[in-house]
Amino acid sequence: MSERVWGPIHGDIVDLLADHPTDVPAVVDHLTKLQDMLVRLPPLLDSCPLADFNKLYLTITTSVLDGLYADRFVDPAFLSRLDVEFAARYFDALRLWTDSSPGTPKAWSCLFERMRGPDARPLPSAAAGVNAHINFDLPFALVTTFAHLESEPVDGSDQHRDYLEINKIFADKIPGLRRGYLERWQLLIDMLNGEIDDWYQGELIGYTRDVAWRNAQRVWRCRHDPLQHERERKRLDETAAALGRLLLSPLGAFLQ
């Protein structure tokens, strides 16, 4: 009973998503193709809010791939798995959205909805995507990766260091996120005291990716318990969705 949520590019998107990339070069390839499609999506075309995020994500993933070839990481097996798992969750969200599934993570749907317009500013759009991807997807991608490698998320491990190394890539590629953005984001949250979980208040001062790492450790501990795992998932989804909506609200424009 699904409508063609992607309008004229629906068929292309469905075909692309039918494939599940299993390595980093394939992820880059996928994101590249997706980018070409998104800028053809009416009504916003070039200023599609998801394209703003996708473009940034493509840039970052390409840098990760270059880093892998350039021997930048201590444990490339870990990092490439993580990259693939991470991307898989973005593609999953797109797939669910394509099927008009009620299971689409709220963290993502608040951004997806904006593709129909009205126009959003590029930086808040990209930030909303980064928010959904890091605050919601990343902890689960980390847990799956560690489980597959028969390892664990331990502070100070090789994997943790590689994980933090990605922060440098983020910092390089998102000048807006690095300084002004984060400070202003914090300011926004202070202004909206009460809108967001108390939990977030303390955590966001650092860097969202550290939050994701700690959340991964939380999820790791309950990964064999379906009920608690589901609770964690909902909690993270709600929190990320709240932030996402905030970023896309008129206040989000303040970031730019």
Added chain:
Amino acid sequence: MASDVDSTPLVGRADLVATARAALLDDVAPGSTAAVFLTGESGVGKTRLLRELGQRLGDAGALVLTGSCLDIGDASPLHPLRQALRRLDVDLPPAAAASVRALLAMFAEDAAGPDGAGALLERVARGLSVIAGGRPVVLVLDDLQWVDRTTRQLLLYLLAGLGDLQLSVLAAVRSESLQGAHPLRRVLTELRRLRSVQVLDLAPLDRAAAEQLAAAVVGRPLPPEAVEQLCQRSGGNPFVVEELARDLRDGRDGLSDTLREVFLARVDALPQPAHRVVHAVAAGVEPVEHWLLAQVVALPEQDLLDAIRATVAHRLVVSSHDGYRLRHRLVAEVLEDELLPAERALLHRRYAEALTAAPGELHQARLAHHWRLAGEPQRALPAAVAAAQEAERLYGYAEAHRHWSVAVELAEGLPDAERATLLRHAAEAAHHCGEYARALALLEKLAAIDVDQTACELHIRRARYLAAAGRSALAEAEYQRALDAADCSPRQRATAAAHLAELLLQLGRYADAGQWAKEALSLAEQAEGATTEVVLASMALGFSEAYRQDPDAGLAVLRRALTTAERAGRPEDVALAYLHLAELLTGPLNRMEEGVVVARRGAERVAELGLGRSYETRLLAIATNGLFRVGQWAEAEKVVAAALRHRPSGTDAVELLLARCRLSVGYGDIEAADRDLDAVATMLAGGGARHVIPLLTLRAGLAMWQGRHDVARHAVQRGLTETRSDDLVIVAVLVWHGLRAEAEAKANRTSVDDNAVRRLRQIVDRVAEKSVRAAQPVRDVVDGYLALCAAEVSRLDVTDPDLWARAAAAWDHRNHPYPAAYSRLRQAEALLARRRRTATAGKLLRQAYQTTQGLGAVPLTDEIRTLAGRARVTLEETGPLGAREPAGVGGEELAALTAREREVLAAVAEGLTNREIGQRLYISERTIGVHVSHIFDKLQVRTRVQASAIFLRSRT
């Protein structure tokens, strides 16, 4: 009523049924495996489809086994399989019925034997094959999102074809569960790439199908506005469509807007006794057997039956031959708020009491579950302990860990519980199932309460857990602390030192490793019976000496350790000593022939000692790889076949499959190679990242023979993103494959990826730079590949014969004929391209040809032939290089054979098996095998048919 459940037609799934049936039965080649995974949200009709398909496959002659996974923590390992076996029809043939009983008894009682988890999988596979009696087996599993780890491993083992069973798996997975970090996500991503696996997503019904279903339920077509409303409310979910349509039929429309309200209304409408039934089923572990329900509800017989009928009629409970279940998870959610906590606890107590009183198989895990929720920790504790022990017996360490953890929690409030013992078990189980952080945390708790535990023992355990978690620096410090502890016994000191040496060896700190190994050896001398420590320390010393330029000293140490182990007589020590010795010889020492002999002798010896499955397989894997490298491929093929006869699992299986695949790639047997690659990929879907690179290397090699350079390029690129830069040898092999793929692409006039070439050359430089600092044995191997890389790079421009000559010399020096022959071919090609020294080129080609013919390396031989044809070089001519006399005609062909070999060949030509020949000539089957392989070598053939043909021709 029960018929009402099934009377609804299956709507809108005809294509899916056909696809799944074909994938699971009709299109499966004999002896192969296949799998279909159905994913979809709850209520979309997965269970219904499983039933439908199961029936059809059964009607088509398959043996269908049906089980479901459980969502509560009390599931014991292999639960769905045990359930399926219990459900099997009683009218099986006697042998099959006996096998069902034997399997169930094995799960209930026996330990699976000394060889561990793998032996369990193997016995299940054998049992299933007896039960199937030649029919294809279909394993139908519902709610796979709750599958336990042991069952998951069994599935991958069987799907990889290791169980020698024609098996199809049909499983349903709830897609909501796959969100987040579910372990099946990764497994499905890996499996869906295989040709034999399909992941089918069950979409909601479209409008037409929803309308059709609703009309079937109501019994007449619906007006368009009703259809519209139904579609909107249900979102096309068939379960919801059906239930809403039913309300519509019964004139209850308008009351219930959501499914939740539908069920609430039905619960409200129930008569009082039926309320009790539905609550009791909700508190039980499904399916709830009738006798059990009767005891828990405690109603007079007729009242009970009426009450159950009411719950079924209101479509809240489903009845089947093995018990009762709630119709849907939503029912459980609706009921959840209806009971007082005290009422729920009472139900659990009734369950626990009924189960305790019942004769027969006691479900400890289930009992612990009910006692715990009944609020009776002192009664739950023994059951939890028993459940943990049962899980450990079936190698379900994850389940065992969960039960031990529950036991630890239960013991918190109990004064006389043996908390230390529970903690010790919990920590060990956590360690076994890879929960290292948890194991360490439990150990800390243990240290805090257990005063009897010695400091030394604690340090050793902590070090062991840390080392397993890959936290080497901390592990090293802990071993040091153990050695410094005042209460350390001589034996413990030897243990700590030996493990420390092993750890340092893995870290590449050979000097330190050697020092601690020596220390461990001298400590072990003073301790009684420390043979295990002697073997381990000798291994560390042997390898560290080999890496530090004193191979003979290292070898001597390990030989001595073998003697010690043989004298002490513990089978595992003997096996390990053989293993380490063979690894040393075929690894850093590159003394291949000797290594192969040791490995094969070791394999025979450990088989005598009863360790066939585990250690014999591993030793034979070493022998196979050694034989491959020295160019005795026919022999390697036989050895690997012998090893696979043990039906190994896990890492052992992966290594053997890779070894066999390497041979198939060399032979150019694409189908066999593909099959093994798929089997390895299936196994690796369950974990085991370090085998991914060899898999990708072989995939690249195979793709090149097929002229699919893009596939080869992709495999290499992926490998390069997953390889640690300190794995010099692995990187070197991969880079060579990458450059070769580009060079071949250029030779075939397809496009070369300049970006990839640039990257590969950078990596070559990096490897060369790093190898300077590596140990000599590593450097030797790496240099061989770097020589190949340099030559391939020249091929991308103007191929340089001198570089190829250098590569050939490097591999000749290492005595690896296959890469040497390849290099000679390229050298000849380079000379011919320059139209220089064509006589030398001819010689090189003949030499390479002889090698590849001897190996049976078909694709490489073909390339040599093609080049020789173009250059008008006669390959059969005798070369002046002292190469082996080529075979002539008639009786001369057999001139190279000994009298005994001729006797054996005559028998081979009669079509006798090795065993029959052995019986005729009064020698062992194994010796016949050796003779046959010599015959193959000398006649330069690969098969018995070819050998027989030469023999028969020689007599005419």
